[in-house]
Amino acid sequence: MILIIGGLASGKRDYVRQLGYEDNLIADGILDDRPVLYNLQDLLFSDPESGPELYQALLEKEVVVCQEVGSGVIPVTAHDRAAREAVGRLCNHLAREADLVVRMVCGLPVILKGRGS
Amino acid sequence: MTGGSAAGKSTFAEELALSFPPPHYYIATMRITDVEARRKVTRHQQMRQGGGFLTLEKPDNLDRLVLDQPGTALLECLCNLTANEMFDEEGRIQDVYDKISYGLEHLERQCKHLIVVTNEVGSDGIPYPAGTQAYIRLLGRINRHLAARYDVVAELIAGIPTLLKGQLP
Structure with a gap:
């Protein structure tokens, strides 16, 4: 599994396309049988408790893409705080199992773990 | 750090602190004001259980902290300390840059090794009210000041330590 993280509009989706995945293989914020899951954070903002059950399903994916949401001011609502924590924690777990972890910065892939192509 | x-800062910082010689001081800065804070503190206490840390609750006034003997200290975290010092009980803003800097220097002098955990709070691009903006700016300023002086600076990303300055031991 490849984990791709990064801020909003940092170039995550372009990087997925560069890996050879056409848009029809990219599931946007929904867990189905497509090999790429994009916008993982949306799933956790819908249900902050869902991290543990998502984890196993995500390990089966070829690519998981998640927006980084933890580098700002602590959110006002308890729901948003819980979701933000859940996103960070699930990404830590996924990164541990991933073959490749990439963080996008200004459209540039920064390899945090493994070897990029 | x-x-x-939830980027994995605590786990990594605690392991790193324990790799240095004892005594190991854990300087906890969170002020427990509600159930959520209590839960967070409990989670961190459980993570540290059996690790051999001496926990010192110090939500403010770091300049008055006295360690029994020199050792390794882990301060967690600067973001809480800054908020606690900056906003008084009525939510008014105090200029505490000098006070916090002095407190940290006071702590540095008493430690052989010091690890400070801070937070990235300035990267969500949301325009906040003046008080929150002042907080983001102050924490950023303290972070810059420490990063310029300290030996090692690392960012935790998805649990992976990424070196920005120096070398980890």
Whole structure:
């Protein structure tokens, strides 16, 4: 599994396309049988408790893409705080199992773990 | 040690602190004001259980902290300390840059090794009210000041330590 993280509009989706995945293989914020899951954070903002059950399903994916949401001011609502924590924690777990972890910065892939192509 | 929320900073910082010689002081800065804070503190206490840390609750006035003997200290975290010092009980803003800097220097002098955990709070691009903006700016300023002086600076990203300055031991 490849984990791709990064801020909003940092170039995550372009990087997925560069890996050879056409848009029809990219599931946007929904867990189905497509090999790429994009916008993982949306799933956790819908249900902050869902991290543990998502984890196993995500390990089966070829690519998981998640927006980084933890580098700002602590959110006002308890729901948003819980979701933000859940996103960070699930990404830590996924990164541990991933073959490749990439963080996008200004459209540039920064390899945090493994070897990029 | 910087990074966003739940990026793995605590786990990594605690392991790193324990790799240095004892005594190991854990300087906890969170002020327990509600159930959520209590839960967070409990989670961190459980993570540290059996690790051999001496926990010192110090939500403010770091300049008055006295360690029994020199050792390794882990301060967690600067973001809480800054908020606690900056906003008084009525939510008014105090200029506490000098006070916090002095407190940290006071702590540095008493430690052989010091690890400070901070937070990235300035990267969500949301325009906040003046008080919150002042907080983001102050924490950023303290982070810059420490990063310029300290030996090692690392950012935790998805649990992976990424070196920004120096070398980890």
